[in-house]
Amino acid sequence: MNTYQGKLIAPAGARFAIVVGRFNEFVTSKLLGGALDALDRHHVDEARVDVFWSPGSFEIPLVAQKLAACGEYAAVICLGAVIRGGTDHYQYIAAEVAKGVAMASMSTGVPCIFGVLTCDTVEQAVDRAGAKSGNKGADAALSAIEMVNLLGQVPGGASGRTSGKSSGKPSGKLSAKSSGKKT
Ligand code: INI
Numbered sequence: 001m002n003t004y005q006g007k008l009i010a011p012a013g014a015r016f017a018i019v020v021g022r023f024n025e026f027v028t029s030k031l032l033g034g035a036l037d038a039l040d041r042h043h044v045d046e047a048r049v050d051v052f053w054s055p056g057s058f059e060i061p062l063v064a065q066k067l068a069a070c071g072e073y074a075a076v077i078c079l080g081a082v083i084r085g086g087t088d089h090y091q092y093i094a095a096e097v098a099k100g101v102a103m104a105s106m107s108t109g110v111p112c113i114f115g116v117l118t119c120d121t122v123e124q125a126v127d128r129a130g131a132k133s134g135n136k137g138a139d140a141a142l143s144a145i146e147m148v149n150l151l152g153q154v155p156g157g158a159s160g161r162t163s164g165k166s167s168g169k170p171s172g173k174l175s176a177k178s179s180g181k182k183t
């Protein structure tokens with residue numbers, strides 16, 4: 001029997017994209033910090049990471065899909081915070097972002113990692129963004145590295161760019177329009 005599992009080692013040339021929702025930024029900025037820290041501590045330096053801010057979680061899937069399809073990234077890490085309010089708005093956004101991120105992954109073959117919090121309260125979100133319950137942004141970054149490593153072992157598995165020289169920027173219109181915030 002052969003058993004395969006991803007190691008927390010990113011291929012040397014692998015680039016990572018992070019899509020982060022600006023809505024509930026006081027939470028998502030912490031998720032982003034956790035993700036960048038986890039990547040750095042696993043030898044993925046900032047030069048290999050591009051950060052794209054979307055207005056909210058609802059818009060994350062489209063950006064993720066474009067980034068996954070552009071061929072520049074080994075994985076796309078999606079970060080957001082959907083927090084329940086007084087109406088059922090929350091459930092529509094949570095359902096769409098979950099479904100959309102999964103679709104982006106499945107349609108491109110590039111791992112799109114779901115680091116979007118779906119919480120009942122602000123306190124729950126803060127707990128998961130670096131307080132009591134760890135940092136889900138960091139967890140998402142580790143999942144991204146693990147998936148890239150695992151897909152490298154799966155026949156026909158690696159779809160994104162995991163080696164070779166990068167232009168450093170995704171191609172197409174997205175690069176010109178989305179460079180507002182880069183870490
Ligand atoms: N976006 C979030 O990321 N989290 C939320 O909790 C949220 N709520 O509750 O409204 C939210 N709304 C904005 C949404 O993601 C879109 O940006 C907006 O609807 C425009 O399409």
